[in-house]
Amino acid sequence: MNGPEIHVEFAPELALFVQRALRRTLVTDGVSSLGHVVESAGVPLTEVGALWVDGREVPTSYVPSAGDRVEVRPVERPQRVPGAPLRFLLDVHLGTLARRLRLLGVDTAYESTDIGDPALAARSAAEQRVMLSRDRGLLRRRELWAGAFVYSTRPEEQLQDVLDRFRPDLRPWTRCTACNGLLKEATKDEVADQLEGGTQRSYDVFAQCTQCGRAYWKGAHHEQLVAIVERALTDYAS
Numbered sequence: 298m299n300g301p302e303i304h305v306e307f308a309p310e311l312a313l314f315v316q317r318a319l320r321r322t323l324v325t326d327g328v329s330s331l332g333h334v335v336e337s338a339g340v341p342l343t344e345v346g347a348l349w350v351d352g353r354e355v356p357t358s359y360v361p362s363a364g365d366r367v368e369v370r371p372v373e374r375p376q377r378v379p380g381a382p383l384r385f386l387l388d389v390h391l392g393t394l395a396r397r398l399r400l401l402g403v404d405t406a407y408e409s410t411d412i413g414d415p416a417l418a419a420r421s422a423a424e425q426r427v428m429l430s431r432d433r434g435l436l437r438r439r440e441l442w443a444g445a446f447v448y449s450t451r452p453e454e455q456l457q458d459v460l461d462r463f464r465p466d467l468r469p470w471t472r473c474t475a476c477n478g479l480l481k482e483a484t485k486d487e488v489a490d491q492l493e494g495g496t497q498r499s500y501d502v503f504a505q506c507t508q509c510g511r512a513y514w515k516g517a518h519h520e521q522l523v524a525i526v527e528r529a530l531t532d533y534a535s
C-alpha cells in the first residue's frame with residue numbers, strides 16, 4: 298500500500314490486540330473504511346467504543362485521508378446493547394462461564410459441541426444474543442447481533458469481566474445450569490426418581506427445570522455456588 302498516511306493512537310485497554318506500538322503511523326489504501334483499518338491492525342470492532350478523527354467522532358465507515366489523527370477508544374463500561382433484552386451466546390470453550398452466568402439467572406445459550414463460526418454467528422443474529430468468545434475471527438463476523446471478547450482464560454475473572462461490562466440483571470437460582478431453562482419449585486415427590494437415598498433424607502428444598510426436568514437441591518457443592526452468587530450480588534447487584 299502506498300496511499301495516505303494516518304496517525305493512529307490505540308487506547309491502552311486495546312494493547313492486547315495491537316501487536317506493535319499503541320501510537321503509530323499507518324499507510325492506508327485510500328478506499329478502505331477506518332473500521333477495516335482498525336480490524337486489520339488486530340483490534341476487533343466489538344472492543345472499540347468510538348473512533349475519533351481530529352477531535353470529532355466518526356463512524357466505522359469513515360474513509361481516512363492523509364494526515365488524519367485517529368483515536369481508537371475502548372468500549373464503554375457498562376456497555377448498553379439496545380434493541381433486545383440482554384442475553385448471551387457462548388462458544389464451545391466457555392462452558393464454565395456459561396454455567397456460572399446461568400447460576401446467576403442470566404439468559405445464556407451454550408453448545409458443548411463445536412457447531413462452527415457461521416452457525417454461531419447465525420444463532421447470535423436469529424436470537425439477538427451477544428456472542429461471547431476469545432476467538433477474534435468469530436467476533437469479526439458481520440452477521441453477529443453483537444459480540445464481546447472475553448479477556449481472561451480463568452472462569453472467575455471471565456465472570457467478573459462480563460458482569461462488569463454488561464451489568465446484567467441478576468436472578469440467582471432461577472435457571473438450569475445444564476440447559477438454561479427456567480426453574481420451578483418442586484416437591485420431593487416430583488423429583489424423587491432423581492434423588493439418591495441420602496439426598497431424600499437430608500434435603501427438602503427442591504427445584505426442577507421446566508425444560509429438561511433436572512432436579513436441584515441444596516447439595517454437596519452448594520457452599521461453593523453460594524459463594525459465587527454472594528460475590529456477584531455484592532459487587533454487581535443494581
Ligand SMILES: [Zn+2]
Nearest residue numbers: 473476506509
Ligand atoms: Zn434444564
